[in-house]
Amino acid sequence: xxxxxxxxxxxxxxxxxxxxxxxxxxxxxxxxxxxxxxxxxxxxxxxxxxxxxxxxxxxxxxxxxxxxxxxxxxxxxxxxxxxxxxxxxxxxxxxxxxxxxxxxxxxxxxxxxxxxxxxxxxxxxxxxxxxxxxxxxxxxxxxxxxxxxxxxxxxxxxxxxxxxxxxxxxxxxxxxxxxxxxxxxxxxxxxxxxxxxxxxxxxxxxxxxxxxxxxxxxxxxxxxxxxxxxxxxxxxxxxxxxxxxxxxxxxxxxxxxxxxxxxxxxxxxxxxxxxxxxxxxxxxxxxxxxxxxxxxxxxxxxxxxxxxxxxxxxxxxxxxxxxxxxxxxxxxxxxxxxxxxxxxxxxxxxxxxxxxxxxxxxxxxxxxxxxxxxxxxxxxxxxxxxxxxxxxxxxxxxxxxxxxxxxxxxxxxxxxxxxxxxxxxxxxxxxxxxxxxxxxxxxxxxxxxxxxxxxxxxxxxxxxxxxxxxx
Numbered sequence: 001x002x003x004x005x006x007x008x009x010x011x012x013x014x015x016x017x018x019x020x021x022x023x024x025x026x027x028x029x030x031x032x033x034x035x036x037x038x039x040x041x042x043x044x045x046x047x048x049x050x051x052x053x054x055x056x057x058x059x060x061x062x063x064x065x066x067x068x069x070x071x072x073x074x075x076x077x078x079x080x081x082x083x084x085x086x087x088x089x090x091x092x093x094x095x096x097x098x099x100x101x102x103x104x105x106x107x108x109x110x111x112x113x114x115x116x117x118x119x120x121x122x123x124x125x126x127x128x129x130x131x132x133x134x135x136x137x138x139x140x141x142x143x144x145x146x147x148x149x150x151x152x153x154x155x156x157x158x159x160x161x162x163x164x165x166x167x168x169x170x171x172x173x174x175x176x177x178x179x180x181x182x183x184x185x186x187x188x189x190x191x192x193x194x195x196x197x198x199x200x201x202x203x204x205x206x207x208x209x210x211x212x213x214x215x216x217x218x219x220x221x222x223x224x225x226x227x228x229x230x231x232x233x234x235x236x237x238x239x240x241x242x243x244x245x246x247x248x249x250x251x252x253x254x255x256x257x258x259x260x261x262x263x264x265x266x267x268x269x270x271x272x273x274x275x276x277x278x279x280x281x282x283x284x285x286x287x288x289x290x291x292x293x294x295x296x297x298x299x300x301x302x303x304x305x306x307x308x309x310x311x312x313x314x315x316x317x318x319x320x321x322x323x324x325x326x327x328x329x330x331x332x333x334x335x336x337x338x339x340x341x342x343x344x345x346x347x348x349x350x351x352x353x354x355x356x357x358x359x360x361x362x363x364x365x366x367x368x369x370x371x372x373x374x375x376x377x378x379x380x381x382x383x384x385x386x387x388x389x390x391x392x393x394x395x396x397x398x399x400x401x402x403x404x405x406x407x408x409x410x411x412x413x414x415x416x417x418x419x420x421x422x423x424x425x426x427x428x429x430x431x432x433x434x435x436x437x438x439x440x441x442x443x444x445x446x447x448x449x450x451x452x453x454x455x456x457x458x459x460x461x462x463x464x465x466x467x468x469x470x471x
Contacts, residue, residue, distance in 0.1 A: 001110065001149075002130045003141035004089075011132070012053035013086050017094035017105070021063040042069065043076055047084070056081065067104045068383035070097075074108025078124065079448045082113070087126030092133045099136055103144045106131070110152035111457070115449050116163040118156055150277035151464065155457040158270035162444065162455035166242040166259045171214040171290050174241065178219060178269075178288075185276035188222035204308040205329040208322045209291040211246060211299025217290040218329075223272060227281035233467055234340035235272075236330040237265030238323045238347035239290045246293050246319030247301055257453060261323070263443030264346035265290070267459025274464040282467055285338045289326040293319070305404045309333050310427055313404035321408045323349045324420050328427040335429035342371055342433035342470075345424065346459055347440075352416035354441035361385040362442050362458070365421035366435040367428075374466065375435055384462035386437065395422040 018026065023040030031048075034057065038046035042061030047054060060073055097105065113122035123129055133141065161169060161177075175191060182189035194216040197206050202218060209216045219239075240261040244250060250258065265288045272286050300306070304316045306325070310332040314325070327345055334343060353363040361379070364386035366372040372388055379386040395418050398410035406426060410419045421436045428434045442458040 001106070001124050001145065002127075003106070003145045004130050004132050005134060005136065005138040005141055007091060007132055007134050009089065010052065011089060011091040013088050013090040014053070014055040015058060015090060015092045015094075016055055017058050017060060017092070017097070019060045019063040019065065019096070022096055023059070043073055045077060045081065054084075054086075066383070067101055068381070070101050071104040071108035071111070072383075074105045075112035076448055078109045078112025078122070082122055085123040087123040087128040089128075089130040089132060092131050094133075095135050097135065099140055099144065102133065102136060103148055106144055106148040107151050110148055111155055112448070113152075114156050114159055116160065116454065118160050147278060150274045151461060153277060154270035154272075154274035154464065155460045157273055158266040158460050159455035159457050161269065162260055162263055162266045164259065169241050169259070169262075171212075171217045171241060171292070174290060175217050175219060178221065181273070182221055185223070185273070187272070187276065188220075188224070190220040190222075192216065192218040200309070200333075201307070202309050202329045202333065203306050204314060204325045205289045205291070207300045207304065207306045207316065208240075208246075208293055208325050211294045211296045212292050213294065213296070214292065218333075219288045219290055221272060221286040221288070223276055223282075223284040223286075225279075225281045225283060230282050231341045231470055232283040232285065232339065233470075234285045234287075234334045234338060234343040235268045235463070236287045236289075236327060236334060236343070236345035237268035238262065238327055238345070238349065239265035239288045240323060240326070241290065241292045243293045243320070243322065244295055246295060246299050246322060248318045248320040249295065250320060257444065260444035260453075260455070261293075261348050263348040263439055263455075263458070264437075266455070267346050267439070267443070267463060270457065270460030271463035271467065274460065275467060278468070280468055282470075284467070285334060285340060287330045287334050289330045291326065293322045308427065310336070310429065312406060312426060315401040315404040315407040317407050317411070318409045321420070323347050324408060324423050327424055331424060332427040332429055335427075335431050340431070342368075342435070343428060343431050344435045344437065344463070346437045348443050349420050349438045349440055350417040351440065352418075352420075353438040356417065357387060357441050359441050359445040361387045363417050363421075363438040364388045364435060365391050365418070365438075367391060367425065368433040368435070371433050371435050374470070375437075375462075378462055378466045378469075382461040382465050384442070384458050386462075389418055389421070391418075391421060391425060395419060399423055
C-alpha cells in the first residue's frame with residue numbers, strides 16, 4: 001500500500017467516508033436512491049457503480065466517534081469487501097479526518113487483511129494499490145504509512161503465532177522464527193537451554209519444562225536505541241505453546257483452545273516488532289519463557305516443592321497453574337539482571353479473569369498508581385481495555401505454605417486471578433513500577449475473520465501506544 005498526496009487522475013475506485021452528521025450535510029449532492037440504503041451509520045457500506053467506476057460509501061457513525069472506532073470500521077470493511085476491491089489507485093474522500101484519524105483508517109484497512117494462515121494476497125498488499133488523499137502533506141502521509149504498517153505487522157505476527165496449531169509451533173520452530181526476527185530487526189537474541197537454566201537456577205520455569213519432550217528455551221530479546229537516557233521497558237510474556245494442564249489434566253472438551261496459551265508472549269512479540277519498525281527512542285527487554293506444559297513420566301507433580309530463581313520455594317498444588325511458575329522466574333530474572341523503568345507482564349493466566357470480565361477487558365494489577373492509571377487510559381484509547389483489581393496483602397495469606405515459602409494456588413474457590421497476581425508480586429524483587437495483565441478472556445475469542453474463536457491481537461496496540469507515549 002502506498003499513500004500519495006495528489007488527485008490528478010480519473011479513479012475507478014473511490015472510498016467516500018461519512019459520519020452521520022457529514023452525510024446529513026452532503027446527501028443532497030448524491031442520487032436520492034443512495035439515501036434509501038445509506039445513512040452514515042457505523043459499519044454501513046453502500047456500493048455505487050457507474051460507467052466511471054465504483055464508489056464505496058463507508059459509514060463511520062456518530063461524529064463523536066473515538067479514533068479506535070474508525071479502525072474498527074476500516075477493519076471490517078477490509079475483511080468483508082475484499083473480493084470486490086481492486087488493486088488500483090484509490091481516492092479517499094474524507095476531509096473531516098485529522099492525521100491521527102486517517103492513520104486509524106489505514107491501520108484498520110491493513111489489519112483487516114488478516115486471515116489464518118496469513119498470506120499477502122489481499123488487494124491492499126498489492127503494489128498497485130495506492131491511496132490518494134489530499135488532506136495531508138506527503139511528509140505526513142509517509143509517517144502515517146510507516147506507523148500503520150508497523151502496527152499491522154506487529155499485530156498480524158501476534159495473531160498468526162497464536163492461531164497456529166500446536167504441531168506447527170513447537171519450541172524449536174518458534175525459536176527459529178525469533179532468531180530470524182532478531183537478525184532482521186537488529187535485536188540481541190539470547191536463549192537458555194535446559195542445562196543453562198539449571199546452572200542459572202531457573203527452577204520454577206524448569207519445573208514446567210521438565211515434562212516436555214522439547215528442550216528448554218528461556219528466551220530474551222533486546223531492542224536498543226542510540227538515544228541517550230532513553231526509558232527502558234521490561235516485558236515478560238507467558239509463553240506456554242500448548243497447555244494440557246499437566247498431571248492436573250484439563251477438561252478435553254475445549255483443550256484445543258490451549259494453543260492460545262502463549263497470548264502474553266505474542267502481545268510482547270507484536271509490540272517489539274512495532275517498536276523496531278518505528279525505531280522508537282526506547283529500550284525494551286523482552287523475556288519469553290518458552291515451553292509447553294505436557295504429561296510424561298518426568299512431569300512435575302502436585303506436592304512437589306520447587307526452588308525459584310530468586311531462592312523462594314514453591315509448593316505445587318496444581319500443575320495447571322503453570323503460567324505463574326514460568327512468569328515467576330521470568331520476572332525475577334528480569335528484575336535482578338536488568339535496570340528497567342517499569343516492568344509489565346502479560347499472560348493468558350486464569351479462568352477466573354474470564355469468568356469475571358468475559359471478552360470485555362483484561363484484569364489489571366499494579367503496585368504503582370501512575371502506571372495503573374496510564375494503562376487504564378491507554379486501554380481506553382486503543383480499545384484494548386483493562387480493569388484494575390486489588391493487590392491487598394490479605395490475599396497473600398492464601399498462598400502461605402506449610403512446607404515452602406509459597407504455594408502456587410489457593411485452596412479457596414474464589415479470586416484466583418487476584419491470587420495469581422499476588423503470587424507474581426513475590427518475584428518482582430521490590431521493583432517500584434510493575435503491572436500484571438491477565439488477558440485470558442481477551443487474547444483469543446470472537447473475531448470478524450474466523451468462524452470459531454481465534455486470536456484478537458489484544459495487547460499489541462496497548463503496549464505500543466504506552467511505550468511510545470511514556471515519559
